[in-house]
Amino acid sequence: MATPTNVLDEALKLSVEERVRLAEKLLESADAEGFDDEDAVVQAAWTAEIQTRSNELKSGAVRGVSAEEALRIIADDSDLDR
Numbered sequence: 001m002a003t004p005t006n007v008l009d010e011a012l013k014l015s016v017e018e019r020v021r022l023a024e025k026l027l028e029s030a031d032a033e034g035f036d037d038e039d040a041v042v043q044a045a046w047t048a049e050i051q052t053r054s055n056e057l058k059s060g061a062v063r064g065v066s067a068e069e070a071l072r073i074i075a076d077d078s079d080l081d082r
Contacts, residue, residue: 011022027037056062065073 011019014022030037053062057064
């Protein structure tokens with residue numbers, strides 16, 4: 001049975017034009033199965049943001065606040081907009 005690594009190794013032996021056609025066909029097949037590249041990009045961005053925030057909390061660069069404090073801050077900020 002072919003593995004992704006084996007398939008990739010063989011695909012890399014193709015000419016540039018053949019690799020482009022292969023990539024297009026692979027993307028078309030993913031789209032046909034409901035894969036939405038935009039969803040993957042958004043998910044990757046959120047994953048990176050979550051990791052960044054988690055690292056900031058762990059390092060002490062930022063501090064967490066309670067839900068009550070967060071709501072108070074939001075309310076105070078919205079009062080400034082009036």
